[in-house]
Amino acid sequence: MPRRMPRRPVTRVGSALLTVAVGAGTLAAGLGVGYTVTQPALGDGSAFLARGHTVVHVNGESGRSDAEVAMQLATGSEELQTVRLPDGRLAVVNKKTGTVTYLDAATLTPGGAPVPVTPPAATAAASTAAAAASSKPTGQASAKPTASASAATSLPPAAGQVEPIATSRDGYLVNTADNTVTVIPGPGQPATAPVRVADGILAVVPAGESAWVLTGKGDVIEVLAGQAKRTVHLGEAPAGITVADGHPVVVTQPGSAYTVDGDAPRLLGPIGVTGNNLLTGSWRGAGRYAIAVDPRSGRLGALDPRTRHLTTVDLPLTTGAQLGAPVVLDTWAYVPEYTKSVLLRVNLKTGRAEAKPLEVPGRKGRFTLEVTGGRVWANNQYDQRALLVDADGHEHYVDKGASPDVTDSQSQNTGDTTTGQGGNPGDTGSQPAPGGTPSTEKVAVPSFAAGTNYKDACARLVELKLRCGPVADGTSGGATGSVKGTDPPAGTQVLVNSRVVVRYVSPVRTPTLAGLSRSDACRAVRAAKLTCAERPDRTAPVASPDLLERVTAQNPAADRPADRNATVTITFPVTIALPDLTGQTQGEACQRVQQYKMRCVVVVGVPATRAGQVPGAVYGQNPAAGTVAATGDTVTVTVFAGDATVGTYTGLPIDAACAAVEADGFACVRAVGRSAAGTGQQPGVVYAQSPAPGTVQPVRRPVTLTFYSSDTTLPDVTKMAPDAACAALAAQALDCARAEEPNPSTNVVFSQDPPPGTVPIGTRVTIHYSPWGLVNYWIYQHNSLNVWVLRAEGNIPAGYGRQQFQVGLAYAPGTALPGGLAIHGFSCTTGGTSCNGISTNHFYSRVESYPGFDRSEAAVFFDCARGGRAIYRTWNAGMPRFYGITSQPPADPSLGELLGCVW
Numbered sequence: 001m002p003r004r005m006p007r008r009p010v011t012r013v014g015s016a017l018l019t020v021a022v023g024a025g026t027l028a029a030g031l032g033v034g035y036t037v038t039q040p041a042l043g044d045g046s047a048f049l050a051r052g053h054t055v056v057h058v059n060g061e062s063g064r065s066d067a068e069v070a071m072q073l074a075t076g077s078e079e080l081q082t083v084r085l086p087d088g089r090l091a092v093v094n095k096k097t098g099t100v101t102y103l104d105a106a107t108l109t110p111g112g113a114p115v116p117v118t119p120p121a122a123t124a125a126a127s128t129a130a131a132a133a134s135s136k137p138t139g140q141a142s143a144k145p146t147a148s149a150s151a152a153t154s155l156p157p158a159a160g161q162v163e164p165i166a167t168s169r170d171g172y173l174v175n176t177a178d179n180t181v182t183v184i185p186g187p188g189q190p191a192t193a194p195v196r197v198a199d200g201i202l203a204v205v206p207a208g209e210s211a212w213v214l215t216g217k218g219d220v221i222e223v224l225a226g227q228a229k230r231t232v233h234l235g236e237a238p239a240g241i242t243v244a245d246g247h248p249v250v251v252t253q254p255g256s257a258y259t260v261d262g263d264a265p266r267l268l269g270p271i272g273v274t275g276n277n278l279l280t281g282s283w284r285g286a287g288r289y290a291i292a293v294d295p296r297s298g299r300l301g302a303l304d305p306r307t308r309h310l311t312t313v314d315l316p317l318t319t320g321a322q323l324g325a326p327v328v329l330d331t332w333a334y335v336p337e338y339t340k341s342v343l344l345r346v347n348l349k350t351g352r353a354e355a356k357p358l359e360v361p362g363r364k365g366r367f368t369l370e371v372t373g374g375r376v377w378a379n380n381q382y383d384q385r386a387l388l389v390d391a392d393g394h395e396h397y398v399d400k401g402a403s404p405d406v407t408d409s410q411s412q413n414t415g416d417t418t419t420g421q422g423g424n425p426g427d428t429g430s431q432p433a434p435g436g437t438p439s440t441e442k443v444a445v446p447s448f449a450a451g452t453n454y455k456d457a458c459a460r461l462v463e464l465k466l467r468c469g470p471v472a473d474g475t476s477g478g479a480t481g482s483v484k485g486t487d488p489p490a491g492t493q494v495l496v497n498s499r500v501v502v503r504y505v506s507p508v509r510t511p512t513l514a515g516l517s518r519s520d521a522c523r524a525v526r527a528a529k530l531t532c533a534e535r536p537d538r539t540a541p542v543a544s545p546d547l548l549e550r551v552t553a554q555n556p557a558a559d560r561p562a563d564r565n566a567t568v569t570i571t572f573p574v575t576i577a578l579p580d581l582t583g584q585t586q587g588e589a590c591q592r593v594q595q596y597k598m599r600c601v602v603v604v605g606v607p608a609t610r611a612g613q614v615p616g617a618v619y620g621q622n623p624a625a626g627t628v629a630a631t632g633d634t635v636t637v638t639v640f641a642g643d644a645t646v647g648t649y650t651g652l653p654i655d656a657a658c659a660a661v662e663a664d665g666f667a668c669v670r671a672v673g674r675s676a677a678g679t680g681q682q683p684g685v686v687y688a689q690s691p692a693p694g695t696v697q698p699v700r701r702p703v704t705l706t707f708y709s710s711d712t713t714l715p716d717v718t719k720m721a722p723d724a725a726c727a728a729l730a731a732q733a734l735d736c737a738r739a740e741e742p743n744p745s746t747n748v749v750f751s752q753d754p755p756p757g758t759v760p761i762g763t764r765v766t767i768h769y770s771p772w773g774l775v776n777y778w779i780y781q782h783n784s785l786n787v788w789v790l791r792a793e794g795n796i797p798a799g800y801g802r803q804q805f806q807v808g809l810a811y812a813p814g815t816a817l818p819g820g821l822a823i824h825g826f827s828c829t830t831g832g833t834s835c836n837g838i839s840t841n842h843f844y845s846r847v848e849s850y851p852g853f854d855r856s857e858a859a860v861f862f863d864c865a866r867g868g869r870a871i872y873r874t875w876n877a878g879m880p881r882f883y884g885i886t887s888q889p890p891a892d893p894s895l896g897e898l899l900g901c902v903w
Contacts, residue, residue: 045373048090048105050080050381052405055092057108060375060388063398069108070487073101080381081368083164085171087186088523091164093117093173098162100173102184106523111187117162117173165283169209170225176201181211183226192226203241205248205283212248212260214241220250220260232260235654235672235684235710237760240280244290245305251280257290257303258655264668267655272301272312285327285334285371289348293335295323302333302348311351315344329371330391336360336369336378343369343378343387358395361385361409384408402467402499441465445500447490448483454504457483465496470504478505510568512558518549518572525568533569541575541628545596548576548631574632580625581618581637589618589637597631608640608665608699615644615665615699646703648693650686654707657686665699676708677733677761683710716756717767718749725749725767735764742817742862743770744809744903772815777807777859777902779885782840786882789842790825790858807885808869808902813857819866821900825858826850837880844873844885845897861900868901 045060053074056065069092074080079095090105094114101114161177164184171184179201180194200216210229213221220232220241236252243249247259255274258265273294281291289302298317303310315335317323324336328348335344341364342357360367362380369378376389384406385397402408443464448457458468478484487501488494508529513521522532542548553571556562576596581589590600608615620638623629644665649657658668676683688706691697712732717725726736743750751768759765776793781803789800790807811817827842828835834852835841843850844858864870874884874896890896 045375047370047372047375047377048082048084049377049379049386049400050074050082050368051384051400052382052403053078054403055080055082055090055103055108056400058377058386058398058400060373060398063388063396065399065401067108068401069103069110071101071110073114077382079366081163083166083171084372085164085166085184086169087171089171089187091166091171091173091184093162093164095162098175098177100162100164106526117175163204165204165206165211167206167209167211170211172204172206172211172223174201174204174211181213181223195221195223195226195228197221202238205241205243205286207243207246207248207261207283207286210248210261212241214238214250220248222261232265233670234258234260234265235670237276239276239278240292242280242290242292243283243286244281244303245288247305249280249290249305251278251290251292253278255301257292257305259305263662264658264670265655266659267653268305269303269308270301270310271303272310273297273299279323279325281333282325282327282369285329285369285376287328287330287371289328289333291326291328291333293323293326295321300326300333300335300346300353302328302346311348313346313351313353315346315353316355316357317344324366324369327369327371327376329374329376329389332393334358334369334376334378334389336367338366339364341365341367341380343376343389345389345393358387358389360387361397362407363409382406401469402497404495404498408497441496442493443496445486445488445490445492445494448486450482451479452483453481454483454502455481457486457502457504461500461502466494467497467499469499469501480505480507507561508564508566510554510556510558510560510562513551513554513568513570514558516551518551518570521551521554521570521572525570529564530562531565531567533567535569535571536574536630537571538573538575538630540573541577542573543576545576547573548597549574574630575628578621578623578625578627578629578635581621581635582625584618586616586618586637586639589621593635593637596629596635598629599632599634601634601636603636603638604641605638606641607643613640615640641699643696644699646689646691646693646695646697649689649703649705652686653682654684654686654705657705657707661703661705666697666703667700669702669704671704671706672709673706674709675712675733675761676710677712678731679708681708683708683761710761711758712761712763714754714756714759714763714765717752717765720749721747722749722767722769722771725752729765729767733761734759735762737764737766739766739768740771740818741768742772742811742819742866743768744774746770746772746774772811772817774809774903775812775859777810778804779807780804785838785840787838787840787842788883788885790823790844790885807871807887810862810900810902811860813859815860817860817862819863821846821861821863822857823859823861823899824848825856826853827856828853833880838882841881841883843875843883844899846899861902864898864901866901868903870901871899873897873899 047058048055049058053072055069055073057067058065073092074094081093081095083091084105085091088105089111090103092101092103098117099114100117102111103109104111161175163174165172165174173182173184179197181204182194183192185191197213197215201213202216203214205212209224211223213223215221218234218238222229234250236254236256239251239253241248241250247261250258250260251271253274253276255270257268257271259268268290271290271292273292275294275296277295279293279295289304291302293300298315300313300315320339322338324338326333326335331347331349333346333348337344341360341362343360344357345354360378360380362383367378367380374391377386379386384400384402385408386400387395388398389395443466446460454470458470461468482505484503484505511524513524518534525532549572551570551572555569579592581592586602593600605620616639618637618639622636647660647664649660654670661668673687684707686705686707690704712734714734715728715732717728722738729736747769749767749769753766777790778793779788779790780796780800781788783799783802789797823844823846825844829840831839849855861871862868869887872886872889874886874890875881877895
């Protein structure tokens with residue numbers, strides 16, 4: 001049964017469409033399958049989404065795609081991933097092949113041939129290694145257990161080890177196949193050496209100008225301008241890394257959240273969930289809240305870094321649900337659930353999860369999830385539709401356009417003949433009926449005579465059951481509106497309901513720029529093949545820093561005809577009244593100045609000697625508060641200097657203690673001390689400090705805090721009795737696990753895992769020992785017959801003992817030994833020649849019965865896969881039959897039987 005379409009309208013009345021209508025060009029055939037590309041609308045709440053084997057630009061207001069990449073970027077069911085780079089390009093990664101393609105985000109034209117990052121021959125091996133290391137894209141760090149009775153599990157990462165990310169300054173390629181982070185050079189710029197992460201990459205997130213790498217060792221490396229700037233040591237096992245309120249945040253397995261972009265990790269507080277398989281918020285949908293989901297319990301925790309307020313919510317899950325990394329938009333969190341292909345929506349303000357999830361079009365399974373353009377986008381690459389959620393929580397389905405390599409699970413008859421902004425008409429033509437199976441019928445794209453109007457061409461395509469996508473060509477050379485060509489070209493066989501682009505003659509028009517940032521506006525102007533001229537306005541100070549350098553006027557006005565390379569002048573305000581910075585810390589004041597797009601300079605002034613004066617706090621600024629200044633100006637803040645008294649920091653957790661040290665005006669130096677094991681104290685608690693409390697020293701001088709280590713010494717417990725070994729491990733706060741295995745010793749530990757060394761407190765140590773008593777087996781020969789019996793040493797039956805040989809150490813009959821092999825003794829004493837040709841006979845075998853012989857239990861040997869010495873039963877052909885027990889394999893395998901092994 002097909003899903004029902006949303007009842008809400010696809011567009012919102014009154015929302016401004018900021019579009020750029022310019023010409024399109026067909027790419028060379030050598031670059032891939034030909035589609036024509038128009039410049040996408042910019043700044044309109046749009047997104048670049050993967051559709052089948054290419055990428056399209058979807059306008060969030062119109063709910064339609066308005067441009068597509070004119071080359072094939074994938075084949076089969078390969079997954080594509082996109083990210084916008086700060087220099088205006090779009091990076092597209094084929095997750096299976098590791099190939100990266102760079103496109104101009106305005107024209108969707110490539111800036112060169114695709115670049116293979118992961119060699120194809122290494123891809124399969126890299127995928128296996130990455131899966132084994134539980135490498136996670138976008139903020140996920142730890143391995144995910146298989147679902148049992150849990151409410152949900154997290155879905156393992158998709159194949160492929162190359163992920164593009166973008167900071168405010170640079171783009172990076174994260175390659176978990178070779179554990180490198182490489183800055184993406186600008187067009188024409190030389191490549192730089194990658195940053196290699198020796199401990200392996202678990203996750204990388206962008207925050208500010210830096211990329212933050214969570215390593216396999218649990219440290220965080222800051223990468224800035226393509227260089228490893230510093231390493232942050234956490235002291236707790238991490239579960240993942242995310243971005244909250246613009247800061248990188250590590251969530252630890254015990255359930256704490258730390259910001260890591262300061263001088264040292266700073267505790268934000270508990271996040272409400274614990275474990276080693278938490279799903280931290282995706283950087284592709286980072287917002288104000290630090291967020292994490294425990295897929296085992298189905299609980300979501302959200303921590304507000306500004307207020308430290310914690311919200312926990314139980315998600316409405318069913319057994320077997322598979323979850324992905326959540327995203328945040330405003331006060332809503334969205335959690336992907338792949339088994340049903342839905343989004344679970346949580347109101348972080350009320351702390352409640354909505355009972356009805358949002359359906360994502362397409363087949364059940366993985367889909368991409370991101371927040372861009374002020375909207376949430378959930379996209380199944382191989383479906384024609386995608387789910388869009390506005391900031392106010394209203395959901396819609398958007399149309400990425402028909403294509404032979406996608407299905408339309410949400411199809412409906414639209415009869416669409418609408419016209420888009422800037423004189424660019426929208427697609428026309430029918431769509432498949434709801435719930436119908438995609439048609440396999442094909443039709444040839446017709447040719448159109450010179451001078452044919454694009455509307456007549458579209459009408460002809462609709463008659464042939466095709467969809468028409470008219471695109472202004474932005475060129476002359478014919479009457480306005482006359483057809484210049486189609487993509488695919490005339491004669492191409494395509495599926496019915498496919499989209500055919502009709503390019504037609506149309507002059508260039510100026511884009512709508514009001515409200516755009518200065519950089520975005522000029523990017524839109526240049527994309528329209530026009531020249532951007534900037535006119536800073538210093539006459540009207542703005543009320544908020546968010547309004548600085550946003551376009552207030554343009555000349556010529558929007559949607560006006562223009563010649564190629566004509567100049568468009570944008571006007572934007574650059575002045576604002578400065579805020580009062582006194583009383584703030586140096587960091588808070590400079591952060592505020594930077595929000596005003598100005599430069600901050602710090603000057604250390606007089607010592608803080610009077611009551612109410614705090615070392616490091618701002619007590620002066622230049623220009624003064626209320627002064628009107630312009631973007632790019634310098635603001636100087638003066639802070640108190642002087643001495644301060646060292647407080648008492650012992651007994652506090654290290655993060656709280658460091659926060660107290662910094663609040664007192666000093667620099668905190670962390671020193672790992674002795675193990676907390678056996679002290680009765682928690683790891684991370686400070687037990688010593690230097691200087692001592694009450695010491696007076698200059699502000700910003702270091703205070704060293706020594707805290708209990710979370711590690712302990714793992715002793716060598718081999719050669720000890722199991723109980724004694726477990727007691728020794730418990731004394732070091734370690735968990736003892738027993739593994740009973742056959743061994744030449746009894747009740748003595750013969751190996752341990754892990755080996756002796758330093759390990760975290762609570763580590764499980766497995767001791768291996770054998771609890772079963774050993775029996776020393778011999779064979780004894782009859783005094784007059786060539787007959788042998790198997791007995792414990794010294795247990796010689798009457799009439800035997802002429803010769804004797806040791807067999808080895810094994811186990812008594814009836815021993816419940818894992819992999820034990822029961823050895824049966826068969827005896828015959830009926831006299832004459834009835835016992836296989838002689839009067840008395842004995843042999844030993846693993847068979848259950850033998851005619852004429854009585855059976856008894858003789859011993860328990862073990863599987864030779866555990867080692868030891870192999871023992872065989874042998875016999876001769878014919879009668880009388882004599883049996884032997886030997887460690888030598890019989891020359892004729894048909895005259896012998898492997899009984900098992902002994903020590």
